[in-house]
Amino acid sequence: MQHARDFHNGGTAGARLIVFPEGNLLVFATDEPTFLERAARLARDERVYLAIGMGTIHLGEKLPFENKLVVIDPTGRTLVSYRKTHPANDWEAGIMRVGDGRVPIVDTPDGRLAGAICFDADFPEFIRQAAQGSADLLIVPVNDWLDVKDLHFQMHAFRAIETGVPLVRAAASGLSSAFDPWGRVLGVTDFFASGDRTLTVQVPMGRVRTLYAMTGDLFAWLCVASLVVAIGVKTFPPLHVGHAISGRAIAARRG
Numbered sequence: 001m002q003h004a005r006d007f008h009n010g011g012t013a014g015a016r017l018i019v020f021p022e023g024n025l026l027v028f029a030t031d032e033p034t035f036l037e038r039a040a041r042l043a044r045d046e047r048v049y050l051a052i053g054m055g056t057i058h059l060g061e062k063l064p065f066e067n068k069l070v071v072i073d074p075t076g077r078t079l080v081s082y083r084k085t086h087p088a089n090d091w092e093a094g095i096m097r098v099g100d101g102r103v104p105i106v107d108t109p110d111g112r113l114a115g116a117i118c119f120d121a122d123f124p125e126f127i128r129q130a131a132q133g134s135a136d137l138l139i140v141p142v143n144d145w146l147d148v149k150d151l152h153f154q155m156h157a158f159r160a161i162e163t164g165v166p167l168v169r170a171a172a173s174g175l176s177s178a179f180d181p182w183g184r185v186l187g188v189t190d191f192f193a194s195g196d197r198t199l200t201v202q203v204p205m206g207r208v209r210t211l212y213a214m215t216g217d218l219f220a221w222l223c224v225a226s227l228v229v230a231i232g233v234k235t236f237p238p239l240h241v242g243h244a245i246s247g248r249a250i251a252a253r254r255g
Contacts, residue, residue, distance in 0.1 A: 024054060025055070036070065039070075139167075163181075
């Protein structure tokens with residue numbers, strides 16, 4: 001594994017969880033078991049959780065690409081092998097094997113971990129599954145680009161606020177960051193800035209209850225409906241029935 005030497009030289013910096021960006025490793029499907037075996041050994045040796053953004057390539061198949069998040073616990077056990085649900089563009093959609101539409105959530109001695117990949121986190125209702133599953137931390141490997149890095153950073157802060165779940169995002173070509181359940185930035189590094197791009201940060205485990213986690217988009221739609229009703233009342237004032245009856249009565253007497 002490319003970064004194994006760094007870890008063995010103290011590169012873990014006392015971390016309990018190490019998150020790699022989206023597509024940090026590309027591997028042929030035939031080589032994936034060997035890589036995962038080495039990753040499991042590394043997790044055991046360093047007594048850490050590894051959350052690996054990786055791409056698995058199936059040569060000669062119609063949809064040859066799996067965009068995956070694999071989470072390995074400190075015993076070397078694979079907890080999560082999740083495929084991205086939302087392709088970012090037509091190119092990715094044309095080659096990618098789509099996931100099952102469910103946010104993976106697993107129990108660990110350190111709390112309940114949930115995961116998604118990059119563009120998945122652009123969909124609030126999808127990420128809401130993390131809160132519904134009582135996740136204590138949401139892990140999001142990301143591969144942004146310069147034009148969207150700030151926008152995606154802000155969107156993922158909103159996902160933490162909406163769900164009340166702390167969020168860690170490891171980004172290639174973007175902003176690696178961590179947010180607490182209220183969306184406050186705990187740490188950030190910029191791929192496009194000079195210097196060390198490794199983010200080391202303490203993240204509180206555990207979620208807070210939010211209205212959005214309980215109701216989803218219902219509250220927003222109720223607000224839209226209320227606005228439509230208010231505009232309708234303002235545009236078309238209600239008919240005063242008493243005045244209309246009086247008017248007809250006068251007309252009848254004159255007749």
